[in-house]
Amino acid sequence: MRLEKEQIEQHNSKLAAKHKRAFDFISEDIPQVESIINKLQQFQIAIPSWALGTGGTRFGRFSGKGEPGNLEQKIEDVGLLHALNRSSGAISLHIPWDIPKDAEQTKALADSFGLQFDAVNSNTFQDQAEQELSYKYGSLHHVDPKVRKQAVQHNIDVINHGIALGSKALTVWLADGSSFPGQLNFREAFQNTLESLKEIYAHLPEDWKLFVEYKAFEPYFYSMTIGDWGQSLLLASKLGPKAYTLVDLGHHLPNANIEQIVSLLLMEGKLGGFHFNDSKYADDDLTAGSIKPYQLFLIFNELVEGMDARGMDHATGLGWMIDASHNLKDPLVDLLQSVEAIMIAYAQALLVDRNALKEAQRNNDIVKAQQILQDTFRTDLRAVVAEARLRDGAALDPIGLFNELAVRDQLIKERGNNTVATGL
Ligand code: PSV
Ligand code: MN
Numbered sequence: 001m002r003l004e005k006e007q008i009e010q011h012n013s014k015l016a017a018k019h020k021r022a023f024d025f026i027s028e029d030i031p032q033v034e035s036i037i038n039k040l041q042q043f044q045i046a047i048p049s050w051a052l053g054t055g056g057t058r059f060g061r062f063s064g065k066g067e068p069g070n071l072e073q074k075i076e077d078v079g080l081l082h083a084l085n086r087s088s089g090a091i092s093l094h095i096p097w098d099i100p101k102d103a104e105q106t107k108a109l110a111d112s113f114g115l116q117f118d119a120v121n122s123n124t125f126q127d128q129a130e131q132e133l134s135y136k137y138g139s140l141h142h143v144d145p146k147v148r149k150q151a152v153q154h155n156i157d158v159i160n161h162g163i164a165l166g167s168k169a170l171t172v173w174l175a176d177g178s179s180f181p182g183q184l185n186f187r188e189a190f191q192n193t194l195e196s197l198k199e200i201y202a203h204l205p206e207d208w209k210l211f212v213e214y215k216a217f218e219p220y221f222y223s224m225t226i227g228d229w230g231q232s233l234l235l236a237s238k239l240g241p242k243a244y245t246l247v248d249l250g251h252h253l254p255n256a257n258i259e260q261i262v263s264l265l266l267m268e269g270k271l272g273g274f275h276f277n278d279s280k281y282a283d284d285d286l287t288a289g290s291i292k293p294y295q296l297f298l299i300f301n302e303l304v305e306g307m308d309a310r311g312m313d314h315a316t317g318l319g320w321m322i323d324a325s326h327n328l329k330d331p332l333v334d335l336l337q338s339v340e341a342i343m344i345a346y347a348q349a350l351l352v353d354r355n356a357l358k359e360a361q362r363n364n365d366i367v368k369a370q371q372i373l374q375d376t377f378r379t380d381l382r383a384v385v386a387e388a389r390l391r392d393g394a395a396l397d398p399i400g401l402f403n404e405l406a407v408r409d410q411l412i413k414e415r416g417n418n419t420v421a422t423g424l
């Protein structure tokens with residue numbers, strides 16, 4: 001299914017007057033509104049190929065309908081999202097869940113929707129059917145060099161798939177860890193991981209990045225070999241200039257100050273990218289901004305401040321990806337909500353009066369500093385985000401149009417009721 005330009009225009013014309021009132025009202029107080037809109041238009045957030053189907057928990061999975069059954073249909077779904085919001089112009093593939101049969105054809109299909117291929121993700125957290133050795137006790141950190149070799153080779157294969165598609169980064173997340181004290185020699189596990197990553201790093205093309213993702217716990221409950229940003233940063237620093245830390249918002253212990261982590265990683269030039277989601281307890285993989293929108297804003301506040309300090313381009317300087325799982329809501333609607341929340345947080349961060357905040361900090365004026373951030377966070381910029389969409393030919397109300405056009409019903413007609421998408 002493809003959305004027609006006329007369908008979007010028709011929808012927008014119905015909402016035009018209301019939108020204009022809201023936009024004119026808010027823009028009056030924002031002298032830099034044009035510059036904010038311009039930055040929003042450039043900002044794209046990659047959609048994970050594994051989040052387009054209904055996810056599950058270890059207790060069960062309640063299947064959705066009309067889900068994409070293959071990579072082509074997943075690309076089509078991201079194409080729909082991008083047509084609706086013009087901010088989802090990339091797809092991030094997980095291999096081997098989504099191996100392109102013919103890279104050129106896959107690329108051409110993505111191109112026809114205006115999509116690029118973002119970071120490719122390797123998977124050594126599951127055993128695959130034709131695989132010789134098991135990852136039950138880990139992959140890149142494994143005590144057996146043969147298992148490590150197999151996992152390294154898989155990562156090299158993933159890089160090669162990525163090269164064929166035009167990706168520019170490999171994301172490595174390892175489920176390597178231990179569940180019981182004594183199970184692992186931490187130092188050896190870390191060193192094995194480093195050596196394995198060095199071999200993978202050696203296969204990266206010149207213009208590629210390696211993102212090292214960390215996670216505090218799960219699937220292991222005593223230790224994770226890359227458990228926090230310190231361990232990831234240590235690896236990235238030892239590996240070299242193409243290696244960076246990737247921050248997944250759900251991968252911290254409760255109440256971690258993620259905005260501070262982000263700020264310091266940026267300062268060191270070692271922040272590579274993001275997996276956006278939200279959580280109440282752990283790696284809940286909920287819709288971005290659904291639980292802690294203020295935290296999301298504070299993270300973007302650090303991002304904008306830190307990227308500007310380093311002269312980095314906001315749109316291309318880091319890898320922006322969603323990593324969420326949709327157990328209850330329609331995955332496409334959920335992803336639209338995530339993208340909207342991210343865009344709002346970014347827009348608000350662009351609005352922060354940096355000079356005033358600096359001055360308040362210099363004067364130890366805590367009240368003023370807090371006011372600057374909270375006033376900005378409480379400013380409703382939804383009309384500004386919508387204006388950016390309108391100028392890009394996207395829908396003023398993407399979820400409204402999704403519902404008006406009964407997109408899911410159309411997809412069910414095309415794909416059927418009993419569909420299972422690969423992924424988590
Ligand atoms: C692990 O929890 C993770 O965040 C990694 O990014 C994986 O690639 C992804 O989830 C799998 O869903
Ligand atoms: Mn992740």
Ligand code: MN
Pocket residue numbers: 248250251283323
């Ligand atoms: Mn995760």
